[in-house]
Amino acid sequence: MNTSTPLLVAIQGDILILTLNRPSVLNAIDAEMAVALQEQLTSASQNPAIRAILITGSGLGFCSGGDLKFAVETNPKYPGDAFLALTAILHDCVEQIRTMSKPVIAAINGAAAGAGLFLALACDLRIMVDSAYLKQSNTSHGLSLPVGGTFTLPRLIGMGRALEIVMLDEAIFAAQSLELGLVTKVVPHQQLQAEALALAARVSQMPIEALGRVKRLMNEAYHNTLTEQLLAERQQIAMSANSPEGREGLAAFLQKRQPNYAAVKVSRSALYHSIRV
Template sequence: MSYSTPATDEVSSSDSVTAALLFYVHNHILYLTLNRPSVLNAIDLAMAIALHHLLAQARANQTIRAIVITGSGRAFCAGGDLKFAMAANPDTPGDSFLVLTEVLHRCIEEICTMPKPVIAAINGAAAGAGLFLALACDLRVMANTAYLKQSNTSYGLSLPAGGTFTLPRLVGMGRALEIVMLDDPIPAARAYELGLVNRVVEASSLIEQAQSLAERVAQMPVGVLGRVKQLMNQSCYNTLNQQLHLEQQAIAISANSSEGREGISAFIQKRRPAYI
């Protein structure tokens, strides 16, 4: 992946990135770090633009097989930058949110439709849009010292970043409304109990654990994982008959792909398949 090193905090074009979002590629995995630690990695427009740019590049780059998103400092992400919103439009901050969510929601769409696994490594507080950014990811590994918080409704704001879509699907409508209406902080153990995260690990080993998980899924047939991810998302809207038809088409495409042929050959030859 041919990226230039970020040099400024501003994004001037679609070909540039920002120091507010760090990245590197290792073993076919793209690591993205939200990097505004002084404001708990709150998302401003520059960060959202950079995130969308890098996600779009990762989608198109066939050498990238998985993505890990984490935060720098003591937070994963505190959500949308409210100071940015007020400074840009003091009388009508909603106008700022229209602009910010226009880009941020494209990021959520990229993650949810990404034909390869996306993992959130929740190193600290994930609140507001930061929580929903994590929930949009396919897998979530959480430090035992971190916590989740819905936050928006306490500050007079509705939920952005796909929160009304992902939250009830993960925990059910009753729990989702409880989280929204009470806005209690959710510690790591409780987040695991509710099904909001897949794993809780020691904070000191979070990145190592996320890397290990990413490398594991990167060894899988990523094209197939992308198809199954798409099917599961489509199942929210389809009838059983429609879903069965899509499954029929997808398994035929999968079997005819290089991954499918390799997997079938490995099974017959009683060996481990090699997808990379």
């Protein structure tokens, strides 16, 4: 494995596989890794050939969080300046994940802590090995939560549980992670790659543009009034029914066959902007 490249990139069929690759520090995120991740997400979001994205880690961990040593060494007197710069990139990554039409899956192959945990929580689906654990970590280091943690954590498990995780900062092992709803599935370590790719392949056959519309509606639901949300739902179901995917889905229903969404040509602008209309 090439240890000099902070992000490994591979394509399997219509699935883009991004592997965080700083195994000697459990894939802690520095500026170089963050920029590489940002660039790949931007490219994939606009590439019609990519229908799903899988993010995982190399070595023993998924991601141990932001590289604290990097932050302190960058500016020993004001390490917060380094965090300000790093989170500008990582927060763009989170926004891309939450707004792009493509399904994004985290394959948690080992410990996910701090920014690594919050990166995983930003993904649409999460599959975790049974030997891994999750830990928010930041508050134990005197730091607040970045990378969308304060947005995703309470939405996934509720405010009470989220505050418990923040204040106690205990490791959350696989069985509890599944019970809380922090992950979608738990598998043995030797099955992770196959299970994650199977999950990515499954969602890649779904109507990608329609999934993006639903992601948008769910994101907006937390600040819309009921009237606003119902109006948005009306608009989006009408637009999706008029789209190539919608026409294929409806035709397949009437013809009593399985829809072939992967064969539907969707424009780059629809893939990237369908959730922003």
